[in-house]
Amino acid sequence: MHNPSFITLTNFSPLLDGGILIIYLAGTILAGLMVRRYVKNVDDYLVAGRKVDVYLGIASLAATEFGIVTCMANAELGYKYGFAGTSPGVALFAAMLIVGWTGFCIKPLRDKGVITIPEFFESRFGKEVRWASGLVIVLGGLLNMGVFLRMGGDFLTIVFGLPDGYLEIMMTAILLIVALYTILGGMLSVLVTDYLQFIVLSLGLLLTCMLILWQIGWEPIIANLSEAQGERAFNPFHDGTYGTDRIILDIFLAFATILTWQTMITRILAAKDTKTGQKIYRSTAPFFLVRFILPAFLGITALYYFAQHGGAPDREILALPTFLAVAIPTGMLGILIAGMLAADMSTNSSYMLAWSSVIYNDLLAPIHKNKWSEKKGLRINRILVALIGIFLLIYGLWYPLKGDLWVYLQVTGTIYLSSMSVILIAACYWNKANNWGAIGAIFFGATIPITYLILQQVESTQAFAENIGPYKSAILAYIVTALAMVAGSWLKTSINPQKSTL
Amino acid sequence: MILIWSIIFFAMLIWYCFVSIQVGVRGYSNIKDMLDDLKNS
Known part of the structure; x- marks a missing residue:
C-alpha cells in the first residue's frame, strides 16, 4: 500500500489531462471497432x-x-541497480538481432504457415506433444499476465491521485475497454490500436525524458546515482550485487523469449512472408534496449528526485508513478498517462488474444478437429478472450506479489519458455529428437518453476526458497529441460529404434 | 563506464525519435494496404 498522505500530491488536472485522456481513449476505441468488419x-x-x-x-x-508493467518493472530495476539493471534489455537486443539476421528457428516456423508453436510441434512429435505444449504455454502465459492489471491499476491510481479503494475500479475499467475491441476485432483491432498506441506511447515517453533532461540535466542525475550506488550502478559484474547467475538467466531468457513467447512469435506468424518477419525482428531489436534504458532512466531520476525532496514510497515498484505524479507538470502529465495507458492497453489486448489463440488452436483441437464452421470458430474465440479477461480480473485482485516484479515475470515465463525453446530448437535442427524427449522437457520445464513459486508462497518453505533464489532455480529449469530432451529421445531410440521418428 | 552509458542512452534516444517518425508515417500506409488486401480477398 502506498502512503495515503502522498495520495493527494499529484499534478493531474481533470480538465486538461483528463481531456487529453478522453480524446485518446475515444480515438482508440473507435479505430478498434471500425476494423472489425474486415474479420x-x-x-x-x-x-x-x-x-x-x-x-x-x-x-x-x-x-x-511495452506495457505499464514493463515500464514499472524496468524503472524499479533502474531505481535499485542503476544502469546495471538494464542487462535483460542488452541480452534481448542481442538475441533479437541474431535471430532476425540468421532466421534461427523462426524461418522454418514461418515457412510452415502455422498459427501457434504447438501446431508446429505436432508435425514432428505428434498430437500429445501439441496438447501438452499448449497447456504449459497457457499456464505460464496467464500466470505471467496475471499481475499486469494490478500494476496498471496501481500506476493509474497513484498518478490520478486516487485513494487505494479505487484500484479495483481502475483495473476493471482498463479491462473492459481493451476487451471490447479485442473481442470484436481480434488481431486486426489489436494491430490498428497498437499502431495508434505506439505513436502515443512514444510521444509520452520521449517528451518526458526530454523534459527531465531539460529541467534537471543529465549530470546531476548521474552524479546522484554514482554517489548512492557507486560503481555497481554502471557495471553489472561489479561486487556481485546484480549477480552472475542473474546475467546468465537474462541471456537464457532473452533467446527463449525471442524464439517462443507467443505474443512475439505471433508477429512473425502474421507477417506476409518469412523475410518480412525477419526484418520486423531486426528492426525492432533496438527498441528492446530502449524499453529498458528509458524506464531505467526514469527510475534513476526518481532516485535523484526523492534524494532532493524526500517522499520515497515504501515499495520500490511504486517509485516511478509516485515520482511522475508530483514531478511532471499538468498537461504533460496527460500526454504521459495517455502514453502509459496506450502501452498497457496494447499489451493486454495482444496477450489476451495470444493465449486465447493457443487455447482454441491447440487445447481445443481434439474437440473441434478443424471441423467447426468459421462462424462458430469466431464465436468460441471471442468467448475465450472474454473468459481470459475475467480470469485476469480475479487473479489480479488476490495474488500478493513478493520480491521484484521482473523476477516474478521471469519465473512464471520460465514455466513454458524453457521447454518450448528447447523443443523448438530440437524440432528444427535435431533429427534424433522424438516425443519422449519433448514430453520430458515439458514436464521438467514446468515443474521446477512451479515448485519454486509454491515454496516461495508457503511460510514454512519460504527460507528454503530464498536460499536457492529465483535465478538459480530458473537456470536449473533450462539445463534440466535440455537434458530431459536429450535423455528422453535417446531412451526411446534405445528401447524401440523403429518408433523413434515421432 | 559512465561515458559508455551516456553514449548508449543518447544514441537510443535519437534512434527512438527517428524510428517513431518513420513507423508513424509508413505504418499508416501498411494499415491501408492490409485492409485493402483483406477487403479484396
Missing part, C-alpha cells in the same frame, strides 16, 4: 490474414511488449 474467418481474427508488413509489425511488436 471474415478465424485466420483473419487470430493472425490478421497474414498480411502484416514491416512498419506495422514494428509498431505492433514494440507496443505489445
Whole structure:
C-alpha cells in the first residue's frame, strides 16, 4: 500500500489531462471497432490474414511488449541497480538481432504457415506433444499476465491521485475497454490500436525524458546515482550485487523469449512472408534496449528526485508513478498517462488474444478437429478472450506479489519458455529428437518453476526458497529441460529404434 | 563506464525519435494496404 498522505500530491488536472485522456481513449476505441468488419474467418481474427508488413509489425511488436508493467518493472530495476539493471534489455537486443539476421528457428516456423508453436510441434512429435505444449504455454502465459492489471491499476491510481479503494475500479475499467475491441476485432483491432498506441506511447515517453533532461540535466542525475550506488550502478559484474547467475538467466531468457513467447512469435506468424518477419525482428531489436534504458532512466531520476525532496514510497515498484505524479507538470502529465495507458492497453489486448489463440488452436483441437464452421470458430474465440479477461480480473485482485516484479515475470515465463525453446530448437535442427524427449522437457520445464513459486508462497518453505533464489532455480529449469530432451529421445531410440521418428 | 552509458542512452534516444517518425508515417500506409488486401480477398 502506498502512503495515503502522498495520495493527494499529484499534478493531474481533470480538465486538461483528463481531456487529453478522453480524446485518446475515444480515438482508440473507435479505430478498434471500425476494423472489425474486415474479420471474415478465424485466420483473419487470430493472425490478421497474414498480411502484416514491416512498419506495422514494428509498431505492433514494440507496443505489445511495452506495457505499464514493463515500464514499472524496468524503472524499479533502474531505481535499485542503476544502469546495471538494464542487462535483460542488452541480452534481448542481442538475441533479437541474431535471430532476425540468421532466421534461427523462426524461418522454418514461418515457412510452415502455422498459427501457434504447438501446431508446429505436432508435425514432428505428434498430437500429445501439441496438447501438452499448449497447456504449459497457457499456464505460464496467464500466470505471467496475471499481475499486469494490478500494476496498471496501481500506476493509474497513484498518478490520478486516487485513494487505494479505487484500484479495483481502475483495473476493471482498463479491462473492459481493451476487451471490447479485442473481442470484436481480434488481431486486426489489436494491430490498428497498437499502431495508434505506439505513436502515443512514444510521444509520452520521449517528451518526458526530454523534459527531465531539460529541467534537471543529465549530470546531476548521474552524479546522484554514482554517489548512492557507486560503481555497481554502471557495471553489472561489479561486487556481485546484480549477480552472475542473474546475467546468465537474462541471456537464457532473452533467446527463449525471442524464439517462443507467443505474443512475439505471433508477429512473425502474421507477417506476409518469412523475410518480412525477419526484418520486423531486426528492426525492432533496438527498441528492446530502449524499453529498458528509458524506464531505467526514469527510475534513476526518481532516485535523484526523492534524494532532493524526500517522499520515497515504501515499495520500490511504486517509485516511478509516485515520482511522475508530483514531478511532471499538468498537461504533460496527460500526454504521459495517455502514453502509459496506450502501452498497457496494447499489451493486454495482444496477450489476451495470444493465449486465447493457443487455447482454441491447440487445447481445443481434439474437440473441434478443424471441423467447426468459421462462424462458430469466431464465436468460441471471442468467448475465450472474454473468459481470459475475467480470469485476469480475479487473479489480479488476490495474488500478493513478493520480491521484484521482473523476477516474478521471469519465473512464471520460465514455466513454458524453457521447454518450448528447447523443443523448438530440437524440432528444427535435431533429427534424433522424438516425443519422449519433448514430453520430458515439458514436464521438467514446468515443474521446477512451479515448485519454486509454491515454496516461495508457503511460510514454512519460504527460507528454503530464498536460499536457492529465483535465478538459480530458473537456470536449473533450462539445463534440466535440455537434458530431459536429450535423455528422453535417446531412451526411446534405445528401447524401440523403429518408433523413434515421432 | 559512465561515458559508455551516456553514449548508449543518447544514441537510443535519437534512434527512438527517428524510428517513431518513420513507423508513424509508413505504418499508416501498411494499415491501408492490409485492409485493402483483406477487403479484396
